[in-house]
Amino acid sequence: MSAIKISVTKPEAYDILIENGSLKNCGELIKPVARGKSCLVVTDTNVEPLYLDTVVDSLKSAGFTVNSHVFPAGEESKTFRTVENMLGAFVSAGLTRTDFAVALGGGVTGDLTGFAAAIYQRGIDYIGIPTTLLSQIDSSVGGKTGCDLVYGKNLAGAFHAPKRVIIDPDCLDTLPQKFFSDGLAEAIKYGVIKSKKLFDRLLEEDAHGFINELIEECVSIKRDVTENDFFENGERMLLNFGHTIGHSIEKYYNFKDITHGEAVGIGMVIMAVAAERNGECELGTAKLITQALHKYNLPATTSIDTQKLCEGAFNDKKRRGKDIKLVVPERIGVCTVKTLPCDRLVDYIGGDR
Numbered sequence: 001m002s003a004i005k006i007s008v009t010k011p012e013a014y015d016i017l018i019e020n021g022s023l024k025n026c027g028e029l030i031k032p033v034a035r036g037k038s039c040l041v042v043t044d045t046n047v048e049p050l051y052l053d054t055v056v057d058s059l060k061s062a063g064f065t066v067n068s069h070v071f072p073a074g075e076e077s078k079t080f081r082t083v084e085n086m087l088g089a090f091v092s093a094g095l096t097r098t099d100f101a102v103a104l105g106g107g108v109t110g111d112l113t114g115f116a117a118a119i120y121q122r123g124i125d126y127i128g129i130p131t132t133l134l135s136q137i138d139s140s141v142g143g144k145t146g147c148d149l150v151y152g153k154n155l156a157g158a159f160h161a162p163k164r165v166i167i168d169p170d171c172l173d174t175l176p177q178k179f180f181s182d183g184l185a186e187a188i189k190y191g192v193i194k195s196k197k198l199f200d201r202l203l204e205e206d207a208h209g210f211i212n213e214l215i216e217e218c219v220s221i222k223r224d225v226t227e228n229d230f231f232e233n234g235e236r237m238l239l240n241f242g243h244t245i246g247h248s249i250e251k252y253y254n255f256k257d258i259t260h261g262e263a264v265g266i267g268m269v270i271m272a273v274a275a276e277r278n279g280e281c282e283l284g285t286a287k288l289i290t291q292a293l294h295k296y297n298l299p300a301t302t303s304i305d306t307q308k309l310c311e312g313a314f315n316d317k318k319r320r321g322k323d324i325k326l327v328v329p330e331r332i333g334v335c336t337v338k339t340l341p342c343d344r345l346v347d348y349i350g351g352d353r
């Protein structure tokens with residue numbers, strides 16, 4: 001047998017730039033990392049009237065040839081059909097291997113555009129311009145892209161890192177309160193998995209008062225966790241705290257009537273209650289997480305029964321064969337990854353919770 005070793009390169013480093021007003025200047029900020037002259041800006045129907053012109057004008061002023069593509073806002077759009085339409089727009093815009101896409105919008109826009117960029121002509125560059133709190137502190141960092149399948153959330157996708165991410169905190173001024181709270185669920189998650197200091201600050205102060213610091217802190221935590229584990233074989237799994245159950249809740253509601261952050265928040269509390277009951281977590285942790293969620297108008301409980309929650313979780317990407325990976329809090333600021341046989345999950349969560 002001959003064995004020929006093929007080296008593969010690690011994903012390239014990229015910068016996340018955080019500056020108030022940077023949307024107006026995004027063309028110049030993109031120039032240093034752009035290989036081609038053409039781009040397609042992808043956005044959704046809510047963000048289009050707010051920010052598309054600003055971004056297109058800035059890109060044009062910087063000398064780029066710019067086209068745009070708008071898809072219907074909302075998680076319901078996170079489908080292969082939308083990706084297919086996007087790919088069609090890439091073709092119509094005449095994008096070549098050196099050109100790039102720009103994802104202007106929330107996590108849905110970022111995930112879909114990144115995925116379309118990952119598979120178009122086997123991969124073109126893309127730039128993230130996240131406009132929701134959730135996308136600024138979470139989904140725009142780490143290079144996970146994808147779409148939902150009817151079987152579950154984010155079941156199709158690719159790891160494809162952006163060339164640059166431009167965060168303009170001023171965009172949050174137009175974000176409906178509901179989605180601001182939604183992003184704060186992920187900020188609370190960062191506190192629980194990695195930073196008691198951040199968690200305490202979220203409980204003691206109003207997040208609006210330290211939003212730039214909050215974005216920087218959360219992006220730094222996600223950077224630290226993803227940097228050495230891009231393909232999620234180890235520490236990166238911590239970021240899934242609350243997500244296995246959260247995704248199951250989202251799926252139960254067919255990705256309607258409940259936001260990602262709301263579902264993740266409930267998932268965090270369910271996991272903390274279970275961990276406390278199983279003697280793995282400092283008592284009172286679930287109560288603290290509940291307090292933080294309530295402070296930002298996020299729900300902490302669901303009426304869905306445990307059996308149904310677990311059935312939904314079995315389709316989750318955190319399942320490995322007959323086992324499931326769970327992120328379990330030990331106390332605020334410290335979480336661990338636990339492997340559990342799927343058939344023990346109902347017991348672990350508590351059938352009669």
Ligand SMILES: NC(=O)c1ccc[n+]([C@@H]2O[C@H](COP(=O)([O-])OP(=O)(O)OC[C@H]3O[C@@H](n4cnc5c(N)ncnc54)[C@H](O)[C@@H]3O)[C@@H](O)[C@H]2O)c1
Pocket residue numbers: 044045046047050073074075078105106107108109111131132133134135138139140141142143144145154171172174175176179182260
């Ligand atoms: N890739 C990752 O690592 C990762 C991590 C976390 C979440 N996600 C994904 O992110 C998605 C959720 O992201 P999201 O909450 O940003 O959802 P979203 O993209 O649907 O945005 C939420 C809503 O806000 C609107 N909006 C966006 N920016 C606005 C602004 N500045 N002003 C007014 N309205 C604005 C959108 O049109 C939408 O209606 C989920 O699909 C989730 O799976 C991905």
